[in-house]
Amino acid sequence: MPNILSVLLSALFLLLVGPALSQTASPTAQPPVALPSAMDTPPIELRMSWWGGNDVHRAQLKALDLFERRHPHIRVKAEYTGWAGHLERLTTQIAGGTAPDLMQINWNWLKLFSRDGRGFYDLNRLAGTLRLDGFDRDALAMSTIQGHLNGLPLNMAARLFWFNKTTFDKAGLTVPRSWDELMAAGPRFRQRLGPDYYPLDVNFQDLTAIAYSWIVQHRNRPFIDEAAGRLALSRDDMVAIARLYTRMVENHVIPDARERAAYGNVPPQEMRPWITGRYAGTYQWTSAIGKYVDTLEPGQEVVLAPYPLLPGAASAGLLYKPAMLFAINRETRHPREAALLLDFLMNDPEAAHILGLRRGVPESAAAVAALRQEGLLHGLAWEGRQQIAGLPRTIALTGWFEHARVRDGFQDIFEALGYGRIDAEEAGKRMDEDINAILARVIR
Amino acid sequence: MYENRITGLLYIAPFLLGLVMFTLFPFVSSLLLSFTDYQLQDPVSAAHAIGLENYRQMVGDRTFRHALGVTLLYVFATVPLKLAFALFIAFVLNFKLRAIGLFRTAYYIPSILGGSVAIAVLWRYVFAGDGLINQALGAAGISAVNWLGDPAYALTTIVLLRLWQFGSAMVVFLAGLQTIPTDLYEAATVDGAGKARIFFTITLPLLTPVIFFNFVMQIVQAFQEFNGPYIITGGGPLKSTYLLPLMIYDEAFKYFNVGYASALSWTLFLIVALFTALAFGSQRYWVFYGGERGERT
Numbered sequence: 001m002p003n004i005l006s007v008l009l010s011a012l013f014l015l016l017v018g019p020a021l022s023q024t025a026s027p028t029a030q031p032p033v034a035l036p037s038a039m040d041t042p043p044i045e046l047r048m049s050w051w052g053g054n055d056v057h058r059a060q061l062k063a064l065d066l067f068e069r070r071h072p073h074i075r076v077k078a079e080y081t082g083w084a085g086h087l088e089r090l091t092t093q094i095a096g097g098t099a100p101d102l103m104q105i106n107w108n109w110l111k112l113f114s115r116d117g118r119g120f121y122d123l124n125r126l127a128g129t130l131r132l133d134g135f136d137r138d139a140l141a142m143s144t145i146q147g148h149l150n151g152l153p154l155n156m157a158a159r160l161f162w163f164n165k166t167t168f169d170k171a172g173l174t175v176p177r178s179w180d181e182l183m184a185a186g187p188r189f190r191q192r193l194g195p196d197y198y199p200l201d202v203n204f205q206d207l208t209a210i211a212y213s214w215i216v217q218h219r220n221r222p223f224i225d226e227a228a229g230r231l232a233l234s235r236d237d238m239v240a241i242a243r244l245y246t247r248m249v250e251n252h253v254i255p256d257a258r259e260r261a262a263y264g265n266v267p268p269q270e271m272r273p274w275i276t277g278r279y280a281g282t283y284q285w286t287s288a289i290g291k292y293v294d295t296l297e298p299g300q301e302v303v304l305a306p307y308p309l310l311p312g313a314a315s316a317g318l319l320y321k322p323a324m325l326f327a328i329n330r331e332t333r334h335p336r337e338a339a340l341l342l343d344f345l346m347n348d349p350e351a352a353h354i355l356g357l358r359r360g361v362p363e364s365a366a367a368v369a370a371l372r373q374e375g376l377l378h379g380l381a382w383e384g385r386q387q388i389a390g391l392p393r394t395i396a397l398t399g400w401f402e403h404a405r406v407r408d409g410f411q412d413i414f415e416a417l418g419y420g421r422i423d424a425e426e427a428g429k430r431m432d433e434d435i436n437a438i439l440a441r442v443i444r
Numbered sequence: 445m446y447e448n449r450i451t452g453l454l455y456i457a458p459f460l461l462g463l464v465m466f467t468l469f470p471f472v473s474s475l476l477l478s479f480t481d482y483q484l485q486d487p488v489s490a491a492h493a494i495g496l497e498n499y500r501q502m503v504g505d506r507t508f509r510h511a512l513g514v515t516l517l518y519v520f521a522t523v524p525l526k527l528a529f530a531l532f533i534a535f536v537l538n539f540k541l542r543a544i545g546l547f548r549t550a551y552y553i554p555s556i557l558g559g560s561v562a563i564a565v566l567w568r569y570v571f572a573g574d575g576l577i578n579q580a581l582g583a584a585g586i587s588a589v590n591w592l593g594d595p596a597y598a599l600t601t602i603v604l605l606r607l608w609q610f611g612s613a614m615v616v617f618l619a620g621l622q623t624i625p626t627d628l629y630e631a632a633t634v635d636g637a638g639k640a641r642i643f644f645t646i647t648l649p650l651l652t653p654v655i656f657f658n659f660v661m662q663i664v665q666a667f668q669e670f671n672g673p674y675i676i677t678g679g680g681p682l683k684s685t686y687l688l689p690l691m692i693y694d695e696a697f698k699y700f701n702v703g704y705a706s707a708l709s710w711t712l713f714l715i716v717a718l719f720t721a722l723a724f725g726s727q728r729y730w731v732f733y734g735g736e737r738g739e740r741t
Binding site for chain 1: 484485568569571572573574590591592593594595674675676677678680681682683697698699700
């Protein structure tokens with residue numbers, strides 16, 4: 001009996017430990033970079049995650065299908081969600097060591113996950129598989145931390161002003177071309193269309209972005225001094241920002257805080273006044289404007305407005321950044337295959353055709369060339385890209401401006417101001433004190 | 445005997461595994477993490493022990509004090525109202541009416557649906573500025589209320605969502621009502637007692653063990669409310685619906701400050717434990733078990 005037991009235990013030991021031993025021995029025996037062929041190995045499974053709307057999901061799945069047909073030895077498991085909750089989900093995955101091989105990330109998340117540049121796979125190491133030469137140098141530089149290329153930008157984006165031309169026509173106005181025209185549109189809307197119509201709708205996050213652009217144009221200096229870990233602007237500048245908000249509300253340019261909050265915690269493009277054209281403008285990313293157009297009732301037209309620029313402004317104060325990046329998990333077991341998939345999605349002409357401009361205009365020159373050849377380079381996202389190219393961008397955005405604590409800090413102060421709990425002076429004082437305290441805390 | 449024990453252990457193994465992995469492990473690890481500065485994006489090995497610093501920070505944290513106040517207000521509003529409403533409906537559904545089974549099922553349905561994300565989304569639309577409630581008020585000639593945008597009303601909509609899920613408490617009350625001997629009611633009626641007196645001197649005292657059970661359960665649930673405020677108002681406006689579970693979520697998953705979020709979680713746990721202990725301590729004064737106050741027979 002003991003003999004049988006020991007034989008069984010030995011067999012079990014070999015069964016459990018044998019494959020592990022053979023696996024640990026294998027890397028030295030294999031050639032370093034050869035991709036396995038479909039004939040001699042079982043398919044490799046890659047996991048890939050992204051966020052987006054249904055339109056993006058459908059196109060992305062179609063592209064993955066094409067990739068799998070081209071590379072039968074690779075299977076891609078798609079994990080896709082809407083924007084809401086995506087960061088929390090990915091954070092949990094990264095913390096738990098279960099992040100996908102290839103994942104869509106936001107530019108400012110690099111500050112969270114990869115402060116030393118080692119949070120994601122360094123794509124420079126995969127340059128043989130991944131064609132990087134078609135990407136703008138600035139775009140790659142903004143995606144690089146301490147020499148490590150952490151992600152490949154799908155596109156470069158900025159927030160621009162988009163207006164519902166149909167509503168502006170009803171008001172007998174052309175879309176605003178300057179800050180003054182924007183301010184003047186409010187009273188005209190109230191007078192001609194009634195108190196429920198506004199030329200612009202912004203939540204507090206959008207408002208902070210507008211304030212950024214406006215004050216940078218006025219002062220011709222950065223918003224945040226990253227090296228000092230504090231605001232680069234004075235308390236008076238913050239008071240000016242607070243007054244800009246109160247002026248916009250008083251002039252009927254934007255709905256007040258109470259009116260907006262009456263719709264609850266809902267994305268702006270899903271609010272009825274936007275859908276029906278009563279809120280006739282938005283300050284949105286070039287990569288996101290598509291979903292705003294999608295929700296409009298039929299018969300309405302959204303156009304890109306000329307960017308308001310103060311005379312003498314050295315910079316438009318654009319929040320110009322890589323809109324979305326694809327990063328490879330630093331712990332992936334299949335970096336080459338992940339790079340192959342990433343290269344396909346970024347640079348392949350057929351993939352470019354399938355994905356189109358759904359996530360904005362691709363940053364890859366190869367994808368742009370393919371889309372140009374097919375006559376697909378038109379529409380709002382393309383117009384936005386053209387406008388960005390023509391605007392002065394001497395002052396670069398820092399990722400700290402979009403840090404969740406900084407964003408929420410501004411939101412809390414603007415909300416208190418919007419509800420009349422504090423005046424503009426107090427709001428400016430609190431921005432100066434609270435936001436500087438937050439910056440000192442997060443820029444460690 | 446030994447084989448029986450092994451078989452028994454195997455039967456309960458899935459439960460034990462679940463308990464250890466999904467309850468015990470997070471329970472213990474969150475306690476340990478609450479004494480560290482652990483950030484979610486870093487490996488756990490990068491966390492430093494900081495003693496009671498997170499708990500000290502809480503004392504001076506305005507947001508925490510505010511969230512705690514809102515949470516207590518929510519609990520104090522929700523629990524008594526829900527218990528009273530559930531008892532009232534259970535009382536009505538205890539009468540011998542035609543198709544009573546159908547009514548009981550219908551009134552229970554909101555409890556099945558109520559905690560879901562879909563219902564919270566529906567609630568958001570119903571109470572929106574141009575939502576169904578305001579349209580109905582308008583049709584009745586009453587001016588619209590800014591349910592979600594006015595800090596004075598926003599919490600009320602979250603409370604109403606919780607009240608709407610009265611079914612579970614109602615079923616327990618109904619079961620309790622049906623255990624009260626009918627001869628007590630008959631004797632009281634013969635003695636000339638009115639309906640109100642019968643309710644307050646017979647029904648209510650004999651129902652106190654069930655009320656106590658529901659009371660404790662509702663307190664625990666109310667302190668953990670998350671879905672409603674997260675989806676309907678996002679904690680706003682002006683943080684008027686910013687309950688402690690939302691703050692814990694923000695600290696952990698928005699700001700990645702897991703050490704502090706763990707300390708907040710443990711503080712919430714201790715608060716719930718304190719209220720539960722107070723409830724148990726108070727039962728000797730108002731709960732009747734088999735005719736004796738606070739003593740089981």
